[in-house]
Amino acid sequence: LSPMLSQVTCFSLPMCVPSDFTLFVEEPECNFCVAINTTICMGYCRTKDSIVRDEVGPLLNQKSCTYEKVEYHTARLPGCADNAVFTYPVALSCHCGVCRTENHECAHRNNPGLQRLGQSSCTKPVWHIYPYLGQSDYSIPF
Incomplete structure (x- = not known):
């Protein structure tokens, strides 16, 4: 029953896919947050670690949900001097793979200041920017 239960559990967890995410950017010299x-990569990736390391050596297989294809969009930050811009990733596709620390954030950040249940931690008025054409305030690539 245990192997069958673990297989069922595996399929009930959300798999590694692009997921909607709101990123809040607040600069001190700007009038708005x-x-x-x-979209970011988020979801379940199967990870294994052997319990019999002493006999066979380490059999660690750690994978994380990371970008397979990604675009970088640049948005102008309204209310800033000198036309300040911010570049951010947009996940097009994701996969379970080794996290490359040289260009990806591989650790989970436990930050209560991030958006939670539709609220933001911004101290200034919020200005919304959307990554796709047809949405209001579409961010124009440079």
Whole structure:
């Protein structure tokens, strides 16, 4: 029953896919906090670690949900001097793979200041920016 239960559990967890995410950018010299709607890679990736390391050596297989294809969009930050811009990733596709620390954030951040249940931690008025054409305040690539 145990192997069958673990297989059932595996399929009930959300798999590694692009997921909607709101990124809040607040710069001290700007009049607004910018809410950027984008997609990030999020979900379950199977990870294994052997319990018999002493006999066979380490059999560690750690994978994380990371970008397979990604675009970078640049948005102008409204209310800033000198036309300040911010570049952010938009996940097009994701896969379970080794996290490359040289260009990806591989650790989970436990930050209560991030958006939670539709609220933001911004101290300034929020200005929304969307990554796709047809949405209001579309971010124009440079």
